[in-house]
Amino acid sequence: MEGGESGRMAYRQCLHLGAQRRGHLVPVLFPGGGWQSVIEGEGGGKEEAALFRLREERGVKLWIHREWEGEDLVGLLRGQIAGGPPDPRVEMVPTCEGSRVYRIRLSRGVLYVKHFCYRGPVEVVKALIRGSKGERAWRGGQLLRSLGFSSPPLVARGKRISLLTAPVDFVVTEAVSGLRLKQLLQDGFGDRLGERGWRKRDFLRTLAFTVAELHRRGVYHGDLNPTNILVDLEGDLSPAAFCFLDNGRCRQMRRVPYRLRLRDLAGLNHPRLPAITIRDRLRFFSLYRSCLGGQDPKEMALRIYQRSVRPRRRQATRT
Structure with missing residues (x-):
């Protein structure tokens, strides 16, 4: 399992890659040692x-x-x-x-x-x-x-x-270039990553840190699933490689409640795809937890299973 200080160090490296790629996320060390991303060059409002x-x-x-x-x-x-x-x-x-x-x-x-x-x-x-x-x-x-x-x-x-x-x-x-995450997971996941010189572990780490940063900034996506994420296979493996689609349910709050964070994670981890093993999912939750805290990865996986898989089984039984 990866976590703790090593997870936070990798988190900072991912943010640096994102800054080099798009010029958006710029990690800044604030007094007291806390890391926060500030924006350069992207105006809102x-x-x-x-x-x-x-x-x-x-x-x-x-x-x-x-x-x-x-x-x-x-x-x-x-x-x-x-x-x-x-x-x-x-x-x-x-x-x-x-x-x-x-x-x-x-x-x-x-x-x-x-x-x-x-x-x-x-x-x-x-x-x-x-x-x-x-x-x-x-x-x-x-x-x-x-x-x-x-x-x-x-x-x-x-x-x-x-x-x-x-x-x-x-x-x-x-139009944005890239491949939907669901299609990537279904269509030769390991081979496609190997063509880019990426390891599956590094890919899942970057994805976990990107979702953690989304929640840390107070954003609840509401429709986070592999179909709504495009992966840019042409650039560097960084948070900028993941493009979010169908953002109509996005909203920002002071702090995303744990139940809403679980809802986003459940949508992202629901599909049963052979390319992603149970160990991969636990590693993903462990890396996410190293950034934002929360339950033990196994407890988190159980909560997500109860939230997404069991209701669908009951619905299938009724039909």
């Missing part, structure tokens, strides 16, 4: 909002990044809002229920448009009170990027939420 212009198309409020204001993108989005004829540059991407995703190929890059669906007036009322699904996804992406974590760069957002007309709610992001 007003600075982030200043990068976008607001316009209106067919009653839909449309925020577009200043660098993507060309009529090429606006015309494509206008066609999607109006339900016009299909464009050869736009193709539909398979996704889960509750949303539609399109891939747009432009001369300067590839974009993804995610339309959020609303099932009945109850969900529309919730959106009017709590904010739309697209708005929450937008804020979640802004939050992660402002704290130095990787998430797809935001390009545009459209919103028209009303009980009188059909809701329009979408977010546009730039």
Whole structure:
């Protein structure tokens, strides 16, 4: 088992790699010996909002990044809002229920448009009170990027939420290179890491420290699972190699309660994949615990098993 001082030293090394890679996470030694990551070069709040212009198309409020204001993108989005004829540059991407995703190929890059669906007036009322699904996804992406974590760069957002007309709610992001963590675990995990000269132990250590840093910064993801993490296999093995997707449930608090941390960890560790052994999972929990504390890794694994596997077994028995 790895933990204690060795775990904290590796944690600092991971943060240094992240700083070298993206210039976001910069470890600073504060009086008293505590380590904290501060941000350089990534603005949030007003600075982030200043990068976008607001316009209106067919009653839909449309925020577009200043660098993507060309009529090429606006015309494509206008066609999607109006339900016009299909464009050869736009193709539909398979996704889960509750949303539609399109891939747009432009001369300067590839974009993804995610339309959020609303099932009945109850969900529309919730959106009017709590904010739309697209708005929450937008804020979640802004939050992660402002704290130095990787998430797809935001390009545009459209919103028209009303009980009188059909809701329009979408977010546009730039394409991010990488392989989904779930696919990586299913498709020759050891071989793919070996091609990059990475060891499985180092990979799991970096992932554990990245999730620990997320929680240490007071961020609860809410939808943390291997499908929602992209792994960049082209760069260094650092926290910047993990890109978080589907950030609509992200929220920041003063301190993430242990039960919510377990919920994130349960989502990440639920799939039964042969590439990850019980020893790998215990090592992951041990490394996570060395950064934030908590229960013994075996107790943590048992709690996560009780939270995720047993309810699914009961549901399968009923059906």
